[in-house]
Amino acid sequence: MDLRLTPTSYIVLGLVRWEPGSTAYELERRIGATVSHMWTIQRSQIYREPLRLAEAGLLTAESDDAVRAKTRFSITDAGSAAMDSWLSQASGDMPQLRDLSILKIFFGATPEDIARVQLLAHQARLKEYEYLREAGGIAHEGPRRALDAAIAHERTSIRYWSDLVKPAQ
Numbered sequence: 057m058d059l060r061l062t063p064t065s066y067i068v069l070g071l072v073r074w075e076p077g078s079t080a081y082e083l084e085r086r087i088g089a090t091v092s093h094m095w096t097i098q099r100s101q102i103y104r105e106p107l108r109l110a111e112a113g114l115l116t117a118e119s120d121d122a123v124r125a126k127t128r129f130s131i132t133d134a135g136s137a138a139m140d141s142w143l144s145q146a147s148g149d150m151p152q153l154r155d156l157s158i159l160k161i162f163f164g165a166t167p168e169d170i171a172r173v174q175l176l177a178h179q180a181r182l183k184e185y186e187y188l189r190e191a192g193g194i195a196h197e198g199p200r201r202a203l204d205a206a207i208a209h210e211r212t213s214i215r216y217w218s219d220l221v222k223p224a225q
Contacts, residue, residue: 059112061138064097068105069131069139072115074196076130080106083129090199093181093206114138161220171220178217182210 071086072078078086080103087097106129110117114135119127131139157170185207194200 059108059114061142063095064101064105065109065114066139066142067091067095067097068102068109068129069114069135072106072129073131073136073139077118077128079126079128094202109135167220168222171217175214175217175221178210178213182207182214185210 067087068083071083071090075082075086083106084099084102087102091097106115106127107117109115110129113132115129115131117127117129157165157174160170161167185203188194189200189203189207194203
């Protein structure tokens with residue numbers, strides 16, 4: 057079987073490597089608190105993917121047969137090797153700007169009306185990110201750098217939407 061690893065696969069492998077013995081429920085909570093702002097994962101994927109990776113030998117699965125939800129996953133040497141290989145590959149993929157508000161502006165919505173709502177949303181998200189950074193406690197350098205990127209993105213978005221709130225001269 058030729059296993060195709062996806063970004064979801066690597067998210068699961070990475071989080072299990074950081075927290076061996078995680079259950080799918082714990083992974084779901086951790087994803088919600090960390091990578092969900094930068095990568096969308098369907099809830100059902102979070103529960104299927106660890107089992108798929110365990111079947112492929114990239115994770116181990118220890119469970120109480122009576123309680124499948126309590127299956128605990130740990131990364132194997134093969135899983136660590138797959139993760140390390142993925143991390144070492146540079147990615148030239150450009151992100152897709154997937155923003156419903158910009159799509160509406162594209163099709164003729166009044167920019168000022170859309171911008172007012174978006175400005176408030178991005179300001180609130182920036183406060184969340186800045187609070188996380190100030191609170192500290194982020195143990196790994198990668199999440200700190202990702203948080204810095206998210207803060208920069210929100211500041212840029214705030215500048216963009218602020219310009220649109222001002223009526224055209």
